[in-house]
Amino acid sequence: MKEEIEKLLAEVADLKCKTRKEVEEARVRFLGKKGEITKLFDDFRAMDKESKKTFGRVLNELKNAAMNKIEELKDTVADDTVSDGPKADLSMPGDPFELGSRHPVSIVRQEIVDIFRKFGYDVAEGPEIEDDYHVFEALNFPQNHPARDMQDTFFISAGHPNPLLLRTHTSSVQVRAMETMKLPIRVICPGRVFRNEAISARAHCIFHQVEGLYIDEGVTFADLKQAILLFAREMFGPETEIRMRPSYFPFTEPSAEVDVSCNICHGKGCNICKGTGWLEILGCGMVDPNVLEASGIDSKKYTGFAFGMGLERIAMLKWRVNDLRHYFENDMRFLKEFNTAVEV
Numbered sequence: 550m551k552e553e554i555e556k557l558l559a560e561v562a563d564l565k566c567k568t569r570k571e572v573e574e575a576r577v578r579f580l581g582k583k584g585e586i587t588k589l590f591d592d593f594r595a596m597d598k599e600s601k602k603t604f605g606r607v608l609n610e611l612k613n614a615a616m617n618k619i620e621e622l623k624d625t626v627a628d629d630t631v632s633d634g635p636k637a638d639l640s641m642p643g644d645p646f647e648l649g650s651r652h653p654v655s656i657v658r659q660e661i662v663d664i665f666r667k668f669g670y671d672v673a674e675g676p677e678i679e680d681d682y683h684v685f686e687a688l689n690f691p692q693n694h695p696a697r698d699m700q701d702t703f704f705i706s707a708g709h710p711n712p713l714l715l716r717t718h719t720s721s722v723q724v725r726a727m728e729t730m731k732l733p734i735r736v737i738c739p740g741r742v743f744r745n746e747a748i749s750a751r752a753h754c755i756f757h758q759v760e761g762l763y764i765d766e767g768v769t770f771a772d773l774k775q776a777i778l779l780f781a782r783e784m785f786g787p788e789t790e791i792r793m794r795p796s797y798f799p800f801t802e803p804s805a806e807v808d809v810s811c812n813i814c815h816g817k818g819c820n821i822c823k824g825t826g827w828l829e830i831l832g833c834g835m836v837d838p839n840v841l842e843a844s845g846i847d848s849k850k851y852t853g854f855a856f857g858m859g860l861e862r863i864a865m866l867k868w869r870v871n872d873l874r875h876y877f878e879n880d881m882r883f884l885k886e887f888n889t890a891v892e893v
């Protein structure tokens with residue numbers, strides 16, 4: 550046994566291989582089921598206790614030496630394992646993998662942001678969990694004023710003098726802009742908003758807005774009208790007309806709702822515009838002097854306008870989707886419809 554072990558140790562130490570195949574053959578010769586070292590282990594098992602003591606350790610050393618050597622040789626020889634089989638065909642086309650697509654609401658938000666950026670507006674963002682002051686109080690919604698019911702609110706800490714709540718519009722970001730930015734201010738505020746509304750084809754408790762604010766000396770309603778007209782033409786096409794209808798918001802005076810001419814029937818009347826030829830897209834108005842003063846802006850010197858629109862609504866008009874809920878369900882069949890809009 551002793552000579553056998555020494556002979557094998559020397560052989561293992563001297564072992565040289567050129568290819569993977571040779572390494573594998575050597576492994577089988579020494580360590581395979583019928584390998585020489587494996588055989589020694591069989592003999593070892595039949596030995597008496599005394600002999601086991603003598604050979605156990607050296608035999609294990611031999612086995613480890615053989616295993617290490619084989620591993621070492623595997624790393625050093627050239628990998629010829631594929632050379633026997635067919636070579637990979639490099640001219641084959643790759644496995645295609647599916648690209649994702651932007652969500653339609655993101656596409657519309659980007660379009661709107663790009664348009665207003667061209668007009669010189671900055672983008673401002675703010676917290677979705679807001680306080681009552683920034684969502685209502687600073688925007689001229691007095692405590693207990695019925696106008697607060699226009700936007701059913703999710704309160705987080707009710708009963709507090711300035712409770713936390715989920716913002717119902719991104720006008721809160723405009724308040725923060727007025728508090729912190731230098732005049733003149735030109736910002737748009739895209740973001741997610743929350744209202745406690747029953748979910749239906751036309752309403753959801755979560756949706757997205759882009760609101761805008763422009764404050765400078767001498768800003769007039771004519772500037773507002775022109776800004777909205779330019780925006781509408783960029784967004785819906787150069788032929789688009791707008792019309793303004795008087796409306797009410799606590800934070801603007803005068804206030805208006807804006808319709809664009811229906812880009813589907815071009816005013817003739819269809820089921821999208823419900824036969825009127827017009828589609829409502831946003832609310833707007835001249836910033837109420839109370840709102841300017843609340844944020845420390847001199848309302849004698851400065852005037853401004855604000856506007857706000859719902860992105861899902863614009864996306865519905867753009868792609869003629871008739872149910873708002875599609876935008877929230879993330880059904881791949883729906884989202885894939887917008888695949889072409891991916892920018893790489």
Ligand code: PHE
Nearest residue numbers: 718720832833834855856857
């Ligand atoms: N904040 C209003 C809303 O959420 C939209 C709006 C913004 C109206 C600015 C007028 C001026 O409905």
